[in-house]
Amino acid sequence: MKIQRTVEEAIVLLRKRLCDPDFIFSLFSDSPDSNYSKLKFIVSSSVTEACNNSILLLGPRGCGKNAVLDLVLEDLLKEYPDMISVIKLNGLLHCDDNCALKEIARQLCIEHELMFSKMASSDDNSQFMIAMLRECGLAHKTVVFVLDEFDLFAQGKQRLLYSLLDAMQSVSSQAVVIGISCRLDADQLLEKRVRSRFSHRKLLFLPPQKDDLQRLLKHILLLPTDSTLPHDYVTDFNSRISNIIADKKFNEIIDKLTDADCTVSNFVRFLFSAVCCIDSKSGYMTLENFKSALSTVQRQPKLDCLKDCSILELYIMVCIRRLEFKEQESYNFNSVMKEYKTIYDSVQNVDNYSRNVCLRAFEHLLDRQLIEFADRGHNQCIEFRSVKLLISPAELHQGLKSNRSCPAILQKLMNQEAKFVANG
Amino acid sequence: MSKEETPQVTRRTTRLSATHTPNAIQSPTKSINLPPLSLHNLVYGEQQEPLTFDDLISSLPGRKNQIFDLLRLLGPVNSPMSPMFVYGSASTGKTSTILRVFRYLNRPFVYSSCRTCYNARQLFDNILNQLLLHRKSENNGYSSAKKCEKPADFVNLLKEALVGVVDGLKRSSSSKKLNGCVNGSMVYLIFDSLELVRDWDKSGTILPLLFKLHDVLKVNDVGLIFISSSSLDTYHSETGFVDPISVYFPDYTEEGLRQIFMRNQANPKLRSAFLDVVLKPFCRVTRRLDELSTALSPLFKKYCEPLDDLNVIPDEETKRKLFSCLQPHIGPALNEILGVTSQSSVEAGIKNNLKRKGGLKKFGNDSIDDIDFHMSTSAKYLLVSAFLASRNPATLDASFFDSTGGSANQKKRRKTSEKSKDLKEASEQELFMKGPGTFPLERLLAIFQCIASSDEYSLENDEDPQETTGLGGDFGENNLMSDILLQVSSLCNANFITKGGSCPLEGSTRYRSTISEDLALKVARSLKFPLSKYLYRR
Incomplete structure (x- = not known):
């Protein structure tokens, strides 16, 4: 019983770490040429030198742009209390100008303990913002504007960006605008009048290297020795982790994972599934945990779908594939049915179902998104709308193989075609 | 009987009564004076016996692996989780499994379905109402707790509400007041039928927002669970998002289906003998539980019909006998899986079955001679003429409907040469691809007048139908023409005729008939109208 509680505690600790991006990225904060240090230098110099500044943080999703920024801001708020106020906007929420101005006014009011009026017009809010800036x-206080999903702010007239950056042109103001975007061309989206007011500082966030991932792995998975967990358990746990990391098979797993997607978030997701797989009885991580985590992270939904298809649905898929193979440029349910009939006529012991049943199966395939309507005809019956296959022949082939109940005749029909391709 | 028959509580009741009255049979106490909601109400099945682990597993046959997956990902009490995405095709038990798991865990959660909350605003309101323990009632004029229109407001309010609820949970768990009722201080937000959000307007921003909600909120004590019937790769988004961890619910296997259909049976031996016979052929067509249960329940009744005593334990011989009785019904029932849409109740379906016994081979053709809905005579004529207008080429109208009448039919028979065969194939192909053709309203009315008037005068047989049409047909005007345009529009509304796009040259609206040939023949037969005589056969 006591062991189980210990294991549970350890799992909770690991999960807390994995769900906390600040913890994950604090690893990269110590080296001098990291993005953390660069960003911190830029922001802190604009705080101390009382100047205006603007930066873009660019990089693919899940590389820790937000987390690093949070770390920097947290540190700076500690270092220079009462000299920084942070306003956070998100392009998904505030891409509409009025909404954004309202949110800025709201956050400024909270920051400076003022009354926020919900009724204030957009013009009022805009004037309030400039006055506050x-x-x-004048009070030598820097306002940091964080614009997450920066590319979404660049849609439309860009009034918000213009008024923000324009207000920063005056000598008296003291503000930093930090844009975060996963579009590397985010600064090209800006209008000329906005771009000219924007300092073109960019920080690029890239997925980590392999040795960084190794460090990250140890950083996250090794249990701390100075916690409430029993000492023996912690040393045992950690030595097992080190053994696994040294294992060649484990490295293969990591390679497979990073070949597809080597961002930190993907890696963390993988570790999270692995941690979830820990057996609460034994309480240690095994190589098996990582293996099953890899299979959950790298799913192939279309193949799963094919595996679930009933036999009639598979028949229809094969018919569609045959039609495609005959280079029929467009086909619909009726032509599929015709093909089905020819298969039925030419090959013995094929199940014959009525049109209605086939139509139902056809609808199931549409539901499963294995096929899709190719046209946008809204007032046509399903039978007449042309469709297209959403999976490749190779996938279909693999799916037929993996489906245990798939009749041999279907595989043969597919194989015939493959042979034909090879010969022709 | 039907209650026993359906092995699971039907989908609708699961979803509707899910959060508040989990077991429709046991809780009739949805009384007049509702007590104010408390934190208890965020837990599923608060007044009931706690669910043991074995109960959980046995109540959801065939879902053992998925339950383990879910439990592992949800983790121990008060452990944070990253967003989870549960997917699998329809009726694979996603929602019921998750709700059962939460009932077992006794953890607070907020369930909202994107089907009942049909737009972003409804969804936001629904979540906030549940979190703020707000109930719409007469006293507050059925209004929501907070007015929330924009996603930005929603995020702010949600953050506030979540912090409030989590604090409340923490306080009560420390004071041991709710001990044993509510487990932990994590709140889980469950979004069901997420695939529907893709069709909302502004789905381009709502979906990424929902997927990113965990990062945007930055509240650690919240878990997000998305339930969807389609996989993650079908959620296209311009801005992209970090994938949640996905859990896949595969379709039930044959074994799983058998376990489900064996539940709550009075006579398991009999049932299993029945399933031995039926399950296999049906599984070849579909393994969807909802469709199978509607198809199998009348069949089981049929199967039991020859038995006097339902509690008899069947031996080999009775099994064989029952099978031979049932066998002729399996095929038609299979074909009728689709017939669920015809709105006839199960009873009617059985009656139809009985009627069709004679003509089993010719099922779907001539055995059903009456249409199962009422329609006025003029509407029937309209339907038939719309069908004709859709099927026949417009150039042949004259030869079909002029004074010589049916003789045109013989005239067009020509020798079939190679070329015309090719042509025939091509045109057949075209019919397959294009479907029924479109026609302007004028043509529909002309054909209608022709066939309606020719039918009317066929008894007297003294006047040329074409001439009557030309004269304006005073008889027709009185009886049939009075509200034809109204009828057309009501046929349009009933989807027998659809309004197509307007013709680019003429600019008038074009129509298209959507009914099948079978239905048209049926309607024509009820009018005693010789439809086949007027049909252009290629």
């Missing part, structure tokens, strides 16, 4: 500048 001036006031903050």
Whole structure:
């Protein structure tokens, strides 16, 4: 019983770490040429030198742009209390100008303990923002605007960006605008009048190298020795982890994972599934955990779908494939049925189902998104709308093989075609 | 009987009564004076016996692996989790499994389905109402707890509400007041039928927002669970998002289906003998539970019909006898899986079955001679003429409907040469691809007048139908023409005729008949109208 509680505690600890991006990225904060240090230098110099600045943080999703920024801001708030106020906007939420101005006014009010009026017009809010910027500048207080999903702010007229950056042109203001985007061409999206007011500082966030991932792995999975967990358990746990990391098979797993997607978030997701697989009885991580985690992270939904298809649905898929193979440029349910009939006529012991049943199976395939309507005809019956296959022949082939109940005749029909391709 | 028959509580009741009245049979106490909601209400099945692990596993046959997966990902009490995405095709028990698991864990959660909350605003309101323990009632004029229109407001309010609820849970768990009722201080938000969000307007921003909600909120004590019937790769998004961890619910296997259909049976031996016979052929067509249960329940009744005593334990011989009785019904029932849409109740279906016994081989053709809905005579004529207008080429109208009448039919028979065969194939192909053709309203009315008037005068047989049409047909005007345009529009509304796009040259709306040939023949037969005489056969 006591062991189980210990294991549970350890799992909770690991899960807490994995769900906390700040913890994960704190690993990369110590080296001098990391993005953390660069960003911190830029922001802190604009705080101390009382100047305006603007930066873009660019990089693919899940590389820790937000997390690093959070770490930096947290540190700076500790270092310079009462000199920084942070306003956070998100392009998904505030890409509409009025909404964004309202949110800025709201956060400024909270920050400076003022009353926020919900009824204030967009113009009022805009004037309030400019006035507050001036006031903050006079009080030598830096306002940091964080614009997450920066590319979404660049849609439309870009009024918000313009008014923000324009307000920063005056000497009295003191503000930093930090844009975060996963589009590497985010600065090209800006209008000319906005771009000219934007300092073109960019920080690129890249997926980590392999040795960084190794460090990350140890950073996350090794249990701390100075916790409430029993000492023996922790040393045992850690030595097992080190053994696994040294294992060649484990490295293969990691390679497979990073070949597809080597961002930190993907890696963390993989570790999270692995941690979830820990057997609460034994309480240690095994290589098996990582293997099953890999299979859950790298799923192939279309193949899963094919594996689930009933036999009639597979028949229809094969018919569609045959039609495609005959280079019929467009086909619909009726032509599929015709093909089905020819198969039925030419090959013995094929199940024969009525049209209605086939139509139902056809609808199931549409539901499963293995096929899709190719046209946008809204007032046509399903039978007449042309469809297209959403999987490749190779996938279909593999799916037929993996489906245990798939009749041999279907595989043969597919194989015939493959042979034909090979010969022709 | 039907209650026993359906092995699971039907989908609708599961979803509707899910959060508040989990077991429809046991809780009739949805009384008039509702007590104010408390934190208890965030737990599923608060008044009931706790569920043991074995109960959980046995109540959901065939879902053992998925339950283990879910439990592992949800983790121990008060452990944070990254967003989870549960997917699998329809009726694979996604929702019921998750709700059962939460009932077992006794953890607080907020369930909202994107089907009942049909737009973003409804969804936001629904979640906030549940979190703020707000109930719409007469006193507050059925209004929501918070007015929330924009996603930005929603995120702010949600954050506030979540922090409030989590604090409340923490306080009560420390004071041991709710001990044993509510487990832990994590709140889980469950979004069901997420695939529907793709069709909402502004889905381009709502979906990424939902997927990113965990990062945007930055509240550690919240878990997000998405339930969807289609996999993650079908969620296209311009801005992209970090994938949640996915859990896949595969379709039930034959074995799983058998276990489900064996539940709550009075006579398991008999049932299993029945399933031995039926399950296999049906599984070849579909393994969807909802369709199978509707198809199998009348069949089981049929199977039991020859038996006097339902509790008899069948031996080999009775099994064989029952099988031979049932066998002729399996095929038609299989074909009728689709017939679920015809809105006839199960009873009617059985009656039809009885009727069809004679003509089993010719099922779907001539054995059913009456249409199962009422329609006025003029509407029937309209339907038939719309069908004709859709099927026949417009150039042949004159030869079909002029004074010589049916003789045109013989005239067009020509010798079939190679070329015309090719042509025939091509045109057949075209019919396959294009479907029924479109026609302007004028043509529909002309054909209608022709066939309606020719039918009317066929008894007297003294006047040329074409001439009557030309004269304006005073008889027709009185009886049939009075509200034809109204009828057309009501046929359009009933989807027998669809309004197509307008013709680019003429600019008038074009129509198209959607009914099948079988239905048209049926309607024509009820009018005693010789439809086949007027049909252009290629």
